[in-house]
Structure formats: structure tokens, C-alpha cells
Amino acid sequence: MSVFVQYLVNGLTIGSFYALVALGYTMIYGIIRLINFAHGDLFMVGAFAGWLVVAAGAGMHLPVAMQLLLALLVAMVVVGLLAMGMERVAYQPLLKSSRLAILITALGVSLALENGAMIAFGAGFDTYPANILPLSGFHLFGAQVGYVQVAMFGLAILLMAGLYLFVQFTPVGTAMRALSFDQDAARLMGINVEGVVLITFLLGGSLAAASGVMMGLYYTQINFMMGFLMGLRAFTAAVLGGIGNIPGAMVGGLLIGVLQSLSAGYISSQWQDVIVFAVLILVLVFKPTGLFGERVVERM
Amino acid sequence: MAIRLGAWRPLVTRWGPLLVLALALIFPLGADSYWLTVGIGILTFAMLGLGLNLVVGYAGLLDLGYAAFYAIGAYTTALLSTVGHMTFWETLPFAVACSAIAGVIVGYPTLRLRSDYLAIVTLGFGEIVRITATNLGFTGGPNGIYAIPSPSIMGYQFFSQDSQYYLAVAFLLVVLFFTRQLAHSRLGRAWLSLREDESASEAVGVPSVRVKLWAYVFGAIFGGLAGAFFAARLTAISPDSFTYTQSINILMVVVLGGMASFPGVILGAAVVVGLPEVLRFMQLWRLFVFAIGLIALMLLRPQGIWPAASRKENPFGPGSERKLGPPLPLEALGRSRDSDGEEAALDVSGLRRRFGGVLAVDDVAFTVRPGEICSIIGPNGAGKTTVFNCITGVTRPDGGEVRLHGRALHGQTPHQVVGAGLSRTFQGIRLFKSMAVYENVLVGMYPHQKANVVDSLLHTGRQRREERDSLLRCQALLRFCGLEELAGHRASELSYGDQRRLEIARALAAQPKVLLLDEPAAGMNPSEKQALMGLVRRIRDLGVTVVLIDHDMNLVMGVSDHVVVLDRGRKIADGTPQEILADERVVAAYLGRDEDDEEVNAWPS
Numbered sequence: 001m002s003v004f005v006q007y008l009v010n011g012l013t014i015g016s017f018y019a020l021v022a023l024g025y026t027m028i029y030g031i032i033r034l035i036n037f038a039h040g041d042l043f044m045v046g047a048f049a050g051w052l053v054v055a056a057g058a059g060m061h062l063p064v065a066m067q068l069l070l071a072l073l074v075a076m077v078v079v080g081l082l083a084m085g086m087e088r089v090a091y092q093p094l095l096k097s098s099r100l101a102i103l104i105t106a107l108g109v110s111l112a113l114e115n116g117a118m119i120a121f122g123a124g125f126d127t128y129p130a131n132i133l134p135l136s137g138f139h140l141f142g143a144q145v146g147y148v149q150v151a152m153f154g155l156a157i158l159l160m161a162g163l164y165l166f167v168q169f170t171p172v173g174t175a176m177r178a179l180s181f182d183q184d185a186a187r188l189m190g191i192n193v194e195g196v197v198l199i200t201f202l203l204g205g206s207l208a209a210a211s212g213v214m215m216g217l218y219y220t221q222i223n224f225m226m227g228f229l230m231g232l233r234a235f236t237a238a239v240l241g242g243i244g245n246i247p248g249a250m251v252g253g254l255l256i257g258v259l260q261s262l263s264a265g266y267i268s269s270q271w272q273d274v275i276v277f278a279v280l281i282l283v284l285v286f287k288p289t290g291l292f293g294e295r296v297v298e299r300m
Numbered sequence: 301m302a303i304r305l306g307a308w309r310p311l312v313t314r315w316g317p318l319l320v321l322a323l324a325l326i327f328p329l330g331a332d333s334y335w336l337t338v339g340i341g342i343l344t345f346a347m348l349g350l351g352l353n354l355v356v357g358y359a360g361l362l363d364l365g366y367a368a369f370y371a372i373g374a375y376t377t378a379l380l381s382t383v384g385h386m387t388f389w390e391t392l393p394f395a396v397a398c399s400a401i402a403g404v405i406v407g408y409p410t411l412r413l414r415s416d417y418l419a420i421v422t423l424g425f426g427e428i429v430r431i432t433a434t435n436l437g438f439t440g441g442p443n444g445i446y447a448i449p450s451p452s453i454m455g456y457q458f459f460s461q462d463s464q465y466y467l468a469v470a471f472l473l474v475v476l477f478f479t480r481q482l483a484h485s486r487l488g489r490a491w492l493s494l495r496e497d498e499s500a501s502e503a504v505g506v507p508s509v510r511v512k513l514w515a516y517v518f519g520a521i522f523g524g525l526a527g528a529f530f531a532a533r534l535t536a537i538s539p540d541s542f543t544y545t546q547s548i549n550i551l552m553v554v555v556l557g558g559m560a561s562f563p564g565v566i567l568g569a570a571v572v573v574g575l576p577e578v579l580r581f582m583q584l585w586r587l588f589v590f591a592i593g594l595i596a597l598m599l600l601r602p603q604g605i606w607p608a609a610s611r612k613e614n615p616f617g618p619g620s621e622r623k624l625g626p627p628l629p630l631e632a633l634g635r636s637r638d639s640d641g642e643e644a645a646l647d648v649s650g651l652r653r654r655f656g657g658v659l660a661v662d663d664v665a666f667t668v669r670p671g672e673i674c675s676i677i678g679p680n681g682a683g684k685t686t687v688f689n690c691i692t693g694v695t696r697p698d699g700g701e702v703r704l705h706g707r708a709l710h711g712q713t714p715h716q717v718v719g720a721g722l723s724r725t726f727q728g729i730r731l732f733k734s735m736a737v738y739e740n741v742l743v744g745m746y747p748h749q750k751a752n753v754v755d756s757l758l759h760t761g762r763q764r765r766e767e768r769d770s771l772l773r774c775q776a777l778l779r780f781c782g783l784e785e786l787a788g789h790r791a792s793e794l795s796y797g798d799q800r801r802l803e804i805a806r807a808l809a810a811q812p813k814v815l816l817l818d819e820p821a822a823g824m825n826p827s828e829k830q831a832l833m834g835l836v837r838r839i840r841d842l843g844v845t846v847v848l849i850d851h852d853m854n855l856v857m858g859v860s861d862h863v864v865v866l867d868r869g870r871k872i873a874d875g876t877p878q879e880i881l882a883d884e885r886v887v888a889a890y891l892g893r894d895e896d897d898e899e900v901n902a903w904p905s
Contacts, residue, residue: 035416090595097602100356100555105598107548111591119584232423232544239420270435277424284417285409 002142007265008258009140013149013218015257016156020211021234022241022249023163024083024204030180030244031200032095037106038086039208040231041113042079046209047216047226048121049075051128064132068217075213076206083205084198092194110231117224128220152214159210160250163203167246172199180244233260233276240280242293251291316563324469328462336461338577343468344530346569347475349553350562351522354479356551357559358488359515360495361411362419365426366550368406369399369520371542373527375433378445378537383438388451388532392525399524400517402429407516411509426547434539444538451532464533471529475522478757480562482518485756485763486742486749489735491515492560493743496732503694503726505718505747505810514753556597558604567606571597612736614788616775624768628776635811635843637670643706645670645814645845646691646722651700653683653690660686661697662869668814668862670705673836673846675856678866679889684849685727687866688818692724693717705813719747721813725803725820727849733792737783737802740791741774744809774809781805781835797828804835808844815839817848821855833859853890857881865889 021043028036050071057067090109094102137146167173175196178186187193215230216222237256241248256276263275283291327339352366376395380386386394410421433439440446451458451467458467482488490511493501502508531537549572557568575593579586597605614620621627646668653661661683668674676684689695691702693714702709704722712720723744732740749770755763778784781801786794791802800820807815817836821829829852836859840846850856856863857877865873865880867889873880880886 029416033416035419090599093599094602098559100362100559101598101602101604103362104552104555105595107552108591108594108598112588112595115585115588115591119588232427236420236424239417243416271431274428274431277428281410281421281424284413284421288413288417290417 003265004262005141006143007261009143009145009149011258011261012254013153013257014261015254016153017211017215017218017253018230018234018237018257019250019253020156020159020207020214021230022237022253023160023246024208025235025238026241026243026246026249027176027200027204029238030246031176031183032091032197033099034091034102034106035235036204037103037231038109038113039204040227040229040234041110041117042083042205042227043208043212043215043230043234044117044222044224044227045082045113046075046079046205046212047222048117048126048212048224049078049209050213050216051126051222054128054132058129067132072210072213075209079209079212080202080206083201083208087198087201092197110227114224114227121224123224125221125223128216128222130220133217148218152218155214156211159207163207164246166203172196176200236276236280239290240283242290245290245292248290248292320566325466328465333461336465338574340461340465340468340533342569342573343465343472344526345550345553345573346566347472347526347529348523348550349557349565349569350472350475350479351519351526352550353554353560353562353565354482354491354522355515355519356554357561357565358483358491358495359512360415360491360498361512361515362415363422363519363547364419364544364551365406365422365424365429365547366519366523367542367544367547368422368426368429369402369523370527370530370546370550371429371433371539372399372402372520373524374531374537374542375439375445375527376524377528378448378531379438381449381532382445382447388449388528389453392528395524395528396521399520399527402524403517403520404513407513411512411516423544423547426542426544430539430542430544433542440538442539444536444540445531446536448531448535448537450535458533468529468533471525475525476562476566479518479522481757481759483560483562485759485767486746486751487511487514487753487756489739489743490746492735492739493732495560496735497730499694499714500726500730500732501743503692503714503718503724503730504744504806505715505723506743507713507715552594556594556604558607561604561606561608564604564606564608568604571605610734610790611793612739612788614785615738615771616778616784616787624771624775627779628772630776630780632773633776633780633808633842635813637813637843640670640705640813644668644703645672645705646674646847647701647703647706648687648691649701651687651690651702652698653686653695654698659869661690664700664866664869664871666864666871666874668845668847670845671840671843672861673840673848673859674862674864675860676847676849676864676866677851677853677856680851681868682866683869684866685818686869688724688816688849691717692722692816715747718810718812721811722816723807723810723812724816725800725807725818727818727822729796729799729803731791731799731802731806734790736787737789737791737794738771738774738778738787740802740806741777741809742770744806745770745773747810777805777808780808780838797824800824800832801835804839808839808842812844814845814847817846819849819851821850821852829855 021039024039025036028034053071053074054067057070086109090105091102094105133148137144167176175186175191178191179193179196183193233256234253237252238249240255241252259276259279260272264272267275328336331339348370352363355361355363373395376398377388377391380391380394381388406422406425410418413421434442458464490506493506494508494511498508553568553572554565556571558564576586576590579589582589644667649665651661651664664687676687678684686695690697693712697710704720707720709717709720732743749766751763751766775784778787781804783798783801783805786798791799794802821832824832833855836846860877863875863877863880864871865886872885872889873883
């Protein structure tokens with residue numbers, strides 16, 4: 001029991017990182033039907049941005065809490081802007097072309113970000129300071145739960161809730177939802193489609209950056225290729241939840257985290273991705289639109 | 301970068317491939333071993349690209365795990381030649397068969413998914429194959445399999461890089477030959493139609509799931525073939541060669557080169573494999589610059605470097621008689637109703653369909669006699685199109701029966717309904733837009749064509765005869781609909797009225813007993829409408845029973861033998877045009893509501 005709870009706690013922690021990245025996938029897919037392959041790399045850039053801020057903050061002897069807050073904020077802003085720039089330069093001109101063309105530019109952006117980071121930070125691992133976070137925690141059903149885990153999970157939930165409220169209750173959020181149903185109709189209703197798409201990238205990018213900073217703090221090691229696996233898993237999470245569906249991405253992310261943690265713990269970490277993908281395929285075979293996706297009815 | 305061949309096209313298409321082949325053949329004379337390796341890499345990726353092109357470029361299915369088939373072919377050859385002591389050539393059929401089976405395994409349960417979901421399933425499958433190969437004992441784990449014997453022919457060993465290069469050229473030519481054969485066949489056209497509009501394709505008679513499965517299987521076969529070659533050439537393989545990144549690179553070859561374009565794919569392979577090598581002098585910056593180049597290239601040429609030709613040669617132009625034989629007389633399009641039997645052409649009874657809280661079709665029943673023109677009319681929202689959709693299997697009715705000359709149609713899929721002899725057009729035009737006019741019609745002939753996949757692959761005598769007969773029939777149909785001169789144009793280039801007529805030609809291509817026309821005159825001006833009515837009568841005279849939906853009362857009353865009136869999902873009248881005009885309920889349905897000014901004006905005075 002205690003082992004199971006431990007896996008569950010660890011799984012939920014990583015799952016919340018996945019969920020934050022999955023949200024970006026799902027939002028961007030929802031409104032421009034693009035699988036943004038570069039999204040995982042935004043997460044990586046976020047991790048590096050946060051790392052730079054923490055290092056600079058430590059140099060200036062700022063208090064730890066201040067360092068962390070700044071790291072989070074700076075990473076979110078920088079990556080949000082980067083995501084907007086990426087949309088403006090590489091995606092927007094192709095929105096009217098074939099969807100595969102834009103998929104390839106997304107791959108190009110991903111490759112550029114990875115190799116840009118490699119040129120800037122080197123091909124090895126960089127480390128967040130290990131002693132910056134408290135190691136203490138408490139026991140729950142015999143499992144060790146770190147305060148850091150709780151705080152990160154809480155922050156992730158807070159961000160997700162904020163996004164959900166934003167999308168449901170603000171005019172821009174309403175415009176986003178309108179766009180996801182019918183872009184042309186939304187335009188005719190006077191919505192600034194390009195602007196709303198940019199804001200979506202801004203939000204998706206910042207959430208990925210927040211996830212990157214937290215992941216960096218949690219595992220301490222970061223690398224220019226860390227976005228690749230994250231992108232793969234977050235994409236899986238988004239599809240599992242029903243791509244285009246915001247609560248679906250949250251649940252999908254947490255599920256993938258838990259699934260991975262359990263299969264690594266009880267079976268073998270070598271097979272964890274096989275198990276995750278096998279579960280995904282099974283879910284899709286029986287529920288072709290993911291857990292929360294709606295059936296698309298086509299008109300003739 | 302723009303390639304506008306114009307008048308040079310015939311010259312380029314005839315001599316270009318030979319020139320490229322000649323260059324490829326003399327390439328080893330001037331290349332050192334490093335560039336030979338790059339050359340073999342390009343050739344291998346061109347094979348993979350051609351295979352994936354069938355799946356992505358033709359059938360329009362996004363596959364992000366194509367390297368799995370490459371891996372399966374490579375591992376099959378590696379295991380059979382090291383453990384099983386087979387020669388390379390003996391392992392080939394097994395490599396191809398194993399990848400084909402893998403294609404069925406991924407494809408069968410997942411092809412009903414929408415394309416983006418399919419993308420992740422293929423990605424997951426690719427990862428599963430790679431991780432499995434990494435973790436199993438008999439596949440050599442992360443180290444893979446080594447000491448795979450090189451291929452040999454009659455004692456000649458393909459050891460040297462030169463010889464391996466030429467072997468790669470030979471393999472590529474084989475793959476090129478067979479993928480082209482498939483592309484120019486009944487199956488290839490069906491793939492393209494799926495890419496253009498899947499539900500329209502199914503609704504004109506293409507069995508979409510089966511046709512997609514064949515795309516997967518053939519994609520897998522050529523991927524497996526490339527894998528077998530790869531294993532025997534390198535004499536050692538490991539899971540690292542079959543990563544997700546590799547799948548993505550193969551996808552880049554196809555999209556960057558130009559989807560469904562054979563020269564494009566080969567060019568794409570040269571760019572994707574060759575460019576990073578050319579950029580080696582940039583060292584650390586190499587892949588970064590490549591990535592920027594990739595983005596720039598896609599922005600400049602979203603259709604790919606060498607897109608598929610947008611306009612085809614008119615196959616019925618001057619000189620076509622020599623190839624096809626004399627054109628068919630229009631009478632050849634007629635069908636005899638003798639074999640149809642005595643029963644009603646179309647018998648609908650008790651049809652019901654509910655959408656949420658709305659009963660869109662409520663117990664509708666009507667009978668269409670053979671050889672008549674029957675119109676279904678009614679105000680907007682009366683349920684006319686839903687009735688059509690229920691009859692053709694597009695929408696599953698909640699209850700009721702549909703019989704075509706006595707044969708039950710309810711519960712059948714749209715392509716089965718077309719096969720049974722009932723075809724349709726759509727309210728909003730749904731042509732295969734980037735296909736040529738004549739290709740649209742040929743897709744409509746799918747249900748009656750007999751060429752199987754082997755015929756399509758080998759272009760057997762049977763297949764060639766059938767293609768010629770189909771083209772002749774297509775020519776007659778296009779002439780019947782007044783579109784013969786436009787046969788080589790893209791469907792999207794046609795004027796609105798021509799597009800409507802092309803939809804009719806495509807529906808007639810399935811040799812229907814009954815033709816359903818959903819608002820064929822919508823958006824036409826009065827003289828176009830008159831011409832259309834003439835066409836409808838001529839279709840009836842061919843022996844085809846016609847059922848049409850329209851709003852325009854003048855038009856409907858002028859052409860119909862029989863009119864059925866729907867209002868709010870129910871049938872309110874059924875009779876000859878004279879009876880309908882005199883029917884009070886019909887007048888009330890059309891005139892009783894003040895807000896429907898348009899409908900008032902539509903009433904014949």
C-alpha cells in the first residue's frame with residue numbers, strides 16, 4: 001500500500017508537469033488544428049530561462065523565494081513571447097496552406113530551438129542548485145510526500161484553474177472557444193483572429209515554461225533535448241484526454257504521469273513508454289476521440 | 301526556386317528522369333567513399349519516402365511512426381540471415397511479408413480514427429517497435445544485430461561501396477516502378493479521393509476503410525523492403541536507426557519534396573539527407589541552419605519543392621483515339637431496366653431520425669416508380685437532406701426501411717449503397733478538388749471496376765483493358781454532361797455550374813439504377829436551371845430513375861412526374877404536380893407563414 005501511494009504521489013507530481021505542457025498542445029490544436037511539435041522545446045527553453053535567473057539571483061544573494069518567483073515569472077514571459085514570435089514568423093503565413101506544410105515548419109522550429117539551445121548552453125547537462133529547495137516532507141499512508149511536491153502540484157493546479165477560468169469567463173477566452181468551432185464565423189463576428197491565436201500561443205508557451213522551471217527544480221538536471229520526450233508524452237496526454245479539450249489535457253497529463261510511475265515501479269522503467277502508448281492505443285480503439293473528446297458530426 | 305516549366309514541361313518530363321538517372325549512375329566515378337555513403341543514404345531515404353508517399357501523399361493519412369516498418373524489414377532480414385542462415389534474397393519475401401502484416405496490425409483497429417489521432421497511434425506504434433527491439437534478447441538489445449552477410453548475386457558479393465551504391469539505385473528503381481504503378485491505378489485514385497474528402501469518397505462508392513488499409517500495407521511493404529536493404533548493406537543494425545526522429549525525417553522527405561509527386565519525393569530525400577552533409581563545415585551550427593532553411597523553404601513553397609502537376613493533359617484531346625479507340629456513342633450510357641424487376645425503384649417506409657430533441661424525420665414513407673422523376677420538396681428544415689442521408693447510409697436512421705428494386709438498403713454503409721445501384725450528389729458541392737475532372741469521374745467508377753490490388757501493382761492486361769474501357773466511358777459521360785473539353789482541368793478550376801454537372805457525371809459513373817440529386821439547381825440562374833432540367837430529363841431517358849430535392853417550385857413542377865412534400869419531418873402530400881399545387885396543406889406549409897417571403901415568390905402563379 002505505502003509503495004503504491006508513493007508511486008501515486010510521484011506520478012501525480014510529474015503528471016502535473018505533463019498536464020501543463022499538454023494544455024498548450026490542446027489549446028493550439030483546438031484553435032488552429034496544428035500539432036505544435038515545437039511545444040516540448042518551449043518547455044526546454046523555459047527550463048533554461050529559469051536556470052539562468054536562478055543562477056543570476058544566487059549571484060546577487062537574493063532570497064530563495066525571490067529567486068524562484070523571478071525564475072518562474074521571467075521564464076513564463078520570455079517563453080510566452082518566444083511562442084508568439086514563433087507563431088507570427090513560422091506558422092501564421094501557412095495557416096491557409098496544407099496542414100502538413102505547417103507541421104513541417106513546426107518540426108523546423110523544434111529543430112532550431114533544440115540546436116539553438118545546444119549552441120548556447122552546450123550539449124551536456126546543466127544543473128539547478130540542488131540545495132535550494134527544502135527536502136522535508138510528511139508521511140501519508142506510509143509514503144514520503146515532499147512539501148516541494150505538494151507545492152509544485154498545487155502551483156500546477158492553480159495555473160490550470162486560472163487558464164480554465166480565463167477561457168470560460170473572459171472575452172478573449174470566449175473568442176478562443178468561438179475560434180475553435182469556426183474560424184471564419186468568428187472572423188465575421190469581428191473577432192481579431194490573428195490576435196487571439198497569438199494570445200493562445202502566449203498562454204500555451206508560458207504554461208510550458210512554468211512546467212520547465214518546475215521540472216528543472218524537481219530533477220535539477222536540464223538538457224537541450226529534454227523537450228523531446230516531454231513533447232511526446234504531453235502530446236500523448238492531450239490525445240488521451242481528447243485533443244482540443246482543456247480539462248481533458250489536465251486529466252490526461254495526470255493519468256500519463258501516474259501510469260508511467262506505476263509501470264516503472266511495478267514492471268520496469270524500460271517498458272514504461274510501451275505501456276503508456278499501449279494504453280493510449282487501446283483507449284483510442286474503444287473511444288476514438290479520447291476520454292473527453294466530443295464526436296465531430298459532419299454535415300453533408 | 302520556383303519551378304515553372306511552361307512549354308518546357310514535355311521536354312523535362314521526357315528527358316529529365318533519364319538525365320537524373322544518368323547522373324546518378326556516373327556519380328560514383330567522381331565521389332569519394334564519404335559522398336558515396338551520403339549517396340546511398342539519399343537513395344535509401346528516397347525509397348522510404350516513396351513508400352510513405354503512398355500513405356501520406358496519396359491517402360492523406362499522417363503517419364508519424366513509419367520507421368517501424370523500416371525496422372521490421374531490417375530486423376527480419378538481419379535475424380533470418382544471421383540465425384536462419386538464409387541469403388539476403390531469400391529473406392526479402394519474409395521482410396516484406398512481416399512488414400505488411402505489421403501494416404495490417406496497426407491499420408486495422410485504428411483506421412476508423414480521425415487523422416490526428418491516427419498520427420499519435422502510429423507514433424506510439426513506432427516507439428513500441430523500437431523499445432521492444434531495444435529490450436528483447438533475441439533482437440540483440442541496444443547493441444542490435446551485427447555480422448549480417450552482404451547481399452550477393454551468383455557469387456558476386458556486394459562488398460564495395462560502389463557496388464552497394466548501384467544496388468541501392470536498382471532497389472530505388474524497383475520501388476519507384478511499383479509505387480508509380482499503384483499511383484496510376486484504381487487504387488491510387490481511390491487513395492487521392494480519400495485525401496481530398498473522405499466522406500465524399502465513401503459516398504461515391506469507395507470502401508474507405510479497406511482502401512486505407514491497403515495504403516498502410518503497401519507503405520509498410522516498401523518500408524520493409526528499404527529496411528531489408530539497409531540491414532544487408534550496413535551488415536549491422538541497432539534500434540538507434542529506427543527512432544521517432546527517423547520517422548519525422550522520412551515525413552519531411554515527402555512534404556518538403558511535394559506530396560504525391562514522385563520527382564518531389566526524390567528531390568526531398570536529396571535535401572533532407574544531403575543538405576546537413578553539405579552544411580558540415582558549419583559544425584555546431586549545422587542543424588540550426590538546416591532547421592532555419594527548412595522553415596524558409598516551407599514558407600516559400602508550402603506545396604513542396606516540386607509539387608504534383610496541378611493540371612493534367614486532357615486524355616481525350618487530339619490523338620487520343622489512337623490510344624483509346626473510337627469514342628463511345630452516348631447511347632452506350634443507357635441502361636436497360638428489364639433486369640430491375642417489377643418492384644418500386646425506391647421504396648421508403650417508416651423512416652425516422654432524431655437529432656437530440658428534434659425529430660428531423662418522422663415516419664416518412666414514399667415510393668418512387670422505375671423511370672420517373674420524383675421531387676422531394678419542402679421548406680427549409682423540412683428534413684429533405686436528412687431523408688437523403690438516411691437512404692444513402694450516411695446517417696443511420698433510428699427506424700424504417702429503404703428498398704431499392706426490392707433489395708434492402710438500410711443498415712448498409714454508403715459505399716455498399718452505391719454498389720447496390722443508388723448514387724447521389726451533395727447539397728454543398730463535394731468534388732475531389734485537386735484531382736482532374738476525368739479523375740473525379742473515374743473514382744466514381746470504383747464500385748464497378750474489377751482490377752484487384754495485384755492488377756493495380758502489375759498493370760496486368762486485364763487492368764489495362766479495364767482502364768481503357770473506363771476512360772472511354774468517362775469520355776462519354778463527360779460529353780453527356782458537356783464537360784469533355786475540361787477533362788484535364790482541376791475540379792476546383794471549374795465554374796460553379798460545371799462543378800455541379802461534374803458531380804452528376806461522377807454519380808452517373810457508378811451506373812446507378814436510381815440517382816439522388818440534392819438541390820442540383822441551387823445557386824444557378826434561370827437559364828442554367830433550364831439547361832439542368834434538360835440534363836435531368838436526358839438522365840431519365842438513359843433509364844435512370846431520378847429523385848431530386850429542390851426549393852424552386854417552377855423547376856420542380858416543370859420536370860417532375862411525382863412530387864413528395866415534407867414539412868417539419870413529416871410527409872404532408874404525395875402526388876402529381878397538379879395534385880400538389882391544389883393541395884391545401886402544401887399551400888399552407890409554403891404560404892401560411894408570413895416570414896417566408898422567398899418561398900411565397902417561389903410559388904408558381
